[in-house]
Amino acid sequence: MNGLLKGKRALIMGVADKHSIAWGIAQAMHRAGARLAFTFQHEPKGRIERNVRKLLSELGNPEDFPLIACDVASDDDIENAFRISAEALGGLDTLVHAIAYANREDLNRPFSEISRDGYKMAMEISAYSLNAVARVAAPLMEQAGGGSIMTLTYNAAEKAVPGYSAMAPAKAALEAGVRYLAVELGPRKIRVNAISAGPVRTLSASAVKGITLLRRWTETASPLRANVTLEDIGNTAVFLASDMSRMVTGNTIFVDSGTSVLGSQVAALPTPDADAG
Numbered sequence: 533m534n535g536l537l538k539g540k541r542a543l544i545m546g547v548a549d550k551h552s553i554a555w556g557i558a559q560a561m562h563r564a565g566a567r568l569a570f571t572f573q574h575e576p577k578g579r580i581e582r583n584v585r586k587l588l589s590e591l592g593n594p595e596d597f598p599l600i601a602c603d604v605a606s607d608d609d610i611e612n613a614f615r616i617s618a619e620a621l622g623g624l625d626t627l628v629h630a631i632a633y634a635n636r637e638d639l640n641r642p643f644s645e646i647s648r649d650g651y652k653m654a655m656e657i658s659a660y661s662l663n664a665v666a667r668v669a670a671p672l673m674e675q676a677g678g679g680s681i682m683t684l685t686y687n688a689a690e691k692a693v694p695g696y697s698a699m700a701p702a703k704a705a706l707e708a709g710v711r712y713l714a715v716e717l718g719p720r721k722i723r724v725n726a727i728s729a730g731p732v733r734t735l736s737a738s739a740v741k742g743i744t745l746l747r748r749w750t751e752t753a754s755p756l757r758a759n760v761t762l763e764d765i766g767n768t769a770v771f772l773a774s775d776m777s778r779m780v781t782g783n784t785i786f787v788d789s790g791t792s793v794l795g796s797q798v799a800a801l802p803t804p805d806a807d808a809g
């Protein structure tokens with residue numbers, strides 16, 4: 533994929549550490565020749581900023597990668613981050629939104645007991661934030677003759693997955709948002725898609741009870757019998773950012789070893805040959 537994104541300028545939102553899906557995407561886009569800027573979530577101890585600065589030195593001279601604090605709950609932060617990154621990169625062609633948050637207790641309690649505030653919080657940070665960033669990205673992408681916006685989702689938007697509680701309706705709203713934004717922004721040549729990833733061990737995923745089981749299940753029962761890697765997700769993100777996906781918009785693309793097509797766990801049963809043995 534060398535050179536597939538040459539000339540493209542991308543803003544990556546959501547790197548927390550080296551396990552982050554956003555970091556897998558950043559590495560793949562960098563290999564494909566894109567110029568990158570990053571936002572990070574500011575927190576009092578500055579841990580995320582330190583992590584991201586360290587990671588950037590793996591890509592090259594950290595000064596070549598604008599890095600801006602941005603909390604997606606703040607419209608001022610968002611305006612500021614897009615202005616600085618577009619100035620530094622000379623425009624914007626691609627946006628990666630890999631951000632989600634729900635209180636740990638709202639992920640783990642029964643669905644009917646999710647608190648009102650916890651539900652709102654998950655919705656605001658994990659779903660509404662795509663609207664908030666797309667609104668600011670769109671005029672910049674229009675100036676560039678079009679662009680590609682992508683977000684990260686999970687199949688709990690469509691199917692009930694134990695342990696996903698408050699995040700499930702947020703992902704359903706996010707996927708609906710992808711379709712509505714695609715329809716609205718398509719005439720301006722801006723494409724909007726979601727990548728629905730299989731379970732990956734990340735900081736956020738550690739709050740989901742059962743992630744280990746989900747990964748084991750993917751290994752044994754998914755059509756491809758393997759867990760997805762950051763590289764697998766990153767490569768699909770490169771496709772979505774590139775002109776190869778010129779006519780792809782409004783979609784949720786599954787990078788999940790095929791798990792989402794299973795109607796039951798029957799694939800995990802021994803084959804007749806194995807039975808005979």
Ligand SMILES: NC(=O)c1ccc[n+]([C@@H]2O[C@H](COP(=O)([O-])OP(=O)(O)OC[C@H]3O[C@@H](n4cnc5c(N)ncnc54)[C@H](O)[C@@H]3O)[C@@H](O)[C@H]2O)c1
Nearest residue numbers: 546547548552553573603604631632684731732734735736
């Ligand atoms: N890990 C998985 O199994 C999996 C599977 C499918 C989809 N996803 C999705 O991928 C995306 C990235 O998550 P991840 O698994 O890489 O975990 P992660 O913890 O590495 O990334 C989540 C990011 O969201 C950021 N964030 C949270 N609240 C924020 C706020 N208010 N403002 C700005 N940033 C904020 C965090 O700082 C972090 O960088 C999420 O949307 C997640 O739901 C993850």
